[in-house]
Amino acid sequence: MPYTSTHPSPLDILGQVFGYSDFRGPQQAIVEHVVGGGDALVLMPTGGGKSLCYQIPAIARQNAGHGVTVVISPLIALMHDQVGALHEAGVSAAFLNSTQTQEESSALEKQLLRNELTLLYAAPERINTPRMKGLLGSLHERGLLSLFAIDEAHCVSQWGHDFRPEYRSLSLLHETFPDVPRIALTATADALTRQDMIERLKLEDAREFVSSFDRPNIRYTIVEKLEPTRQLLRFIESEHAGEAGIVYCQSRKRVEEIADMLQDAGLKAMAYHAGLDSALRQQRQDRFLREEGMVMVATIAFGMGIDKPDVRFVAHLDMPKNIEGYYQETGRAGRDGLPANAWMTYGLQDVVNQRRMIDTSETASEEFKQVMRGKLDALLSLAEDTRCRRASLLRYFGETMDSQQFSAGPPQGKLAPSGGSAAHEVASVGAHSYCGNCDNCLQPPVVWDATEAARKMLSCIYRVQQASGITFGAGHMMDILRGKATEKVLQHSHDKLSTFGIGADLSEVQWRGVLRQLIAKGMVRVDPDAFNTLQLLPDARQVLKGEVSLLLREQAAGGAGERRKKSTKTSVKGLAEASLNAGALERLTRLKAWRAEVAREHNLPAFVIFHDATLRAIAERAPQTLTDLEGISGIGVKKLEAYGQEVLRVCIANS
Structure with a gap:
């Protein structure tokens, strides 16, 4: 293929293989650092293009004679589609996992030793097996082990949201092959998880690349x-x-x-x-x-x-x-x-x-x-x-x-009345982004001065514990506050408490909102070891003593539904296709039907063939020649060769 006959630049690979004209965010800096043999820790949001950060270095380093890139991916189920997408782009890739027969695995290992693969996907459990260690060792001896890419790297940390013990064994990559560069990637990690990843994967000397976590769409x-x-x-x-x-x-x-x-x-x-x-x-x-x-x-x-x-x-x-x-x-x-x-x-x-x-x-x-x-x-x-x-x-x-x-936007909310006076708008509740x-x-929530209500709730919890020597759950507290003489209230003489009935002006839904927010603010704790009873925490003291005031989100009194207005937003699909004229819409419909057929034949998801955005761009351009398809995002050299004539046939039909 044209892009393997020389040593193209990462930008050339991006365009020729994947069909994109420009890198996004820190992609270029990451790619160039890893191509040069540097270790990297990459935090990039889902959809930010993490896979290109190791796929392009894999191609570039393989072209330069460094051998295969081993990608550690946690889910076997996804490897088929990941490898299929690379094949569609013209990249030699494969996976090793438990779904393969012994004969298939042996054939693949021979391919690796002949330096015929650019990327190999394997699960973390596989990496630690004696057979895999031996294979990696043989590749390393031949100078054919180019790069390790550790995807979903937050799985190595006990502080992460998806800890997987088998990831801990990946420290052996650095210990056994210290001269082979590594790139660890994740979409999510706070500072504690990030530090744990660095320590567990021995990435102390790796360069960190942290993209914006913002997903504005x-x-x-x-x-x-x-x-x-x-x-x-x-x-x-x-x-x-x-x-x-x-x-x-x-x-x-x-x-x-x-x-x-x-x-x-x-x-x-x-x-x-x-x-x-x-x-x-x-x-x-x-x-x-x-x-x-x-x-x-x-x-x-x-x-x-x-x-x-x-x-x-x-x-x-x-x-x-x-x-x-x-x-x-x-x-x-x-x-x-x-x-x-x-x-x-x-x-x-x-x-x-x-x-x-x-x-x-x-x-x-x-x-x-x-x-x-x-x-x-x-x-x-x-x-x-x-x-x-x-x-x-x-x-x-x-x-x-x-x-x-x-930006400094519109008012962040309205201040609801705590009594019977009319609500009044406030310019803002503090300075906000x-x-x-x-x-x-889009619809600033109504907030209200809930200081008195909070004091009533906290006082009720305190009085009940003081009177009974034990605590009770949320429902019982709300019954007392609202003056409901239930069997349990009467049984424990809680109708005699000073807090009985002092919260009758608020609905149960509103009291649940108050309690939920007091829990969120660390003033009340739900004790799972004592039948979900409520306990006061030290921060409640400030409210009880009147030292602080509380503005809380208002709850709908009747609980009949959300305060949000019913959305009239057109679906994304409708918005995207509304900009196309009748001819383009007809072409898009035919292109989607053609793509579905190709995807079924290849046993791949339709988007692996072409993304929706690529099909819309084709439909809008109404190409007449292969040259007209060049430059459309998502159409690389291999896809142009494989599908260009068919795409033209579909577009020109009945036009």
Whole structure:
């Protein structure tokens, strides 16, 4: 092939092989550093182009005679599509995993020793086997071991959101082959996880490349959990009808229930969780990758490394464990750069459940539990924040606000009355960034002076414990505050307390909102070892003594629905195709049908052949010759040779 006859530059490889004219962000600096033999630690958001950061060096170093790049990837299920995409681009690549026969593995090993492969994908478990160690040793002796690329490198850290013990063995790469450069890549890692990655993978001398964590095409929305299944269905039907998405739930049972509900509503939906047979999981993952408009309802067992660019939404019906998990999972939407939604419902029970899972762990050390509590607190703060969601996410990852991304926007909210006086707008509640693409920026939440309500709640918890010597749960506290003489209230004489009935002016939904935010602010703790009873924490003292005031997000009094207005947003697909004229739309329809046929023949997802954005660009240009196809993003030399004439045939037909 033309690009292997000489030693082309990384930019030449980018254009000739992958069909892109320019690098994005720090890609060029990373590629040049790794091509030169340097170690690198790369933090780049999902959809930011991490794979090119090792694929281009792999091609360049193989051309220069350095041999194969070994890519450590955690999921066997994804290797087929990753290798298939490289084959489509004209790159020699393969994978070694447990799905292959002994004969297939032996043939592949001979290819490696003949220096016929540019990239080899393998799971971390495979790297540590005696046979693989021997193969790597033989390659190294022949000077054919070019580079190690460790994908999803956060899995090495116990502080990461997806710790995998088998990743710990990857320290042997540096110990055994100290002269072979390594690049470790991840989309998500806070400072603690980052440091753990450096220590565990022996990357102390590696150059760090940290891209912006901002995903401006993703709209972040977090709503109060009231009727979650109905809220989810309304969200999908109003904003993402016929589009691909992922719905995350905490339990397998919940996954099955939601998938059934969406199917009953006429949507293409499937369930995915670790309790399903592995063959069925693989079948459903393949359908999700290959079919358009499919919604996958899953536990977090699904999705790591999913390379589907047209996922238009990620919805969480249950709260994740931490911001890293939330960011990683929401980052599976909008990998093609087009608008996408990250939507989550969140309620008091989510807080209770996540606290209980941390506190009742029998294997975790107290140090680990403390770190996980801190991570959960950060996520709770994000959920309850009245300021820009995007700015809060970036602050968590230590990123300074960019004045080009954020501005001093419209008022951050309205101040609701604490009594009967009319509400009045305030210019702002503190100084805030404004991204213009999250729920808090687009529709600033109403906040209210909840100082007195908070004192009532905290006082009630204190009085109950003082009177009974024990604590009770959230429901009981709210019954006391609202003056409900339930059997339990009367049994413990809690109707005699001074706090009985002092909160009758607020609904149960509003009191749940107050309690949830007091938990998020570290003033109240839910004790999982004592039937989820409530306990005061030291920070509650300041509120009880009247030393601080609290502005909290207002909850809808009746709990009838979210305060957000119903979206009238046209779907991303509709917006993208609305700009095309009738002729271009007809060409696009034919191109998609042709692409589907080719994808089926090659047993690959359609986007591996061409992304939607590439097809739209072709349809809009209406090419008449192969020259007209040159320069369209996503069409490299190999794809032009393989598909150019067919694309012209499809475009010119009936024109």
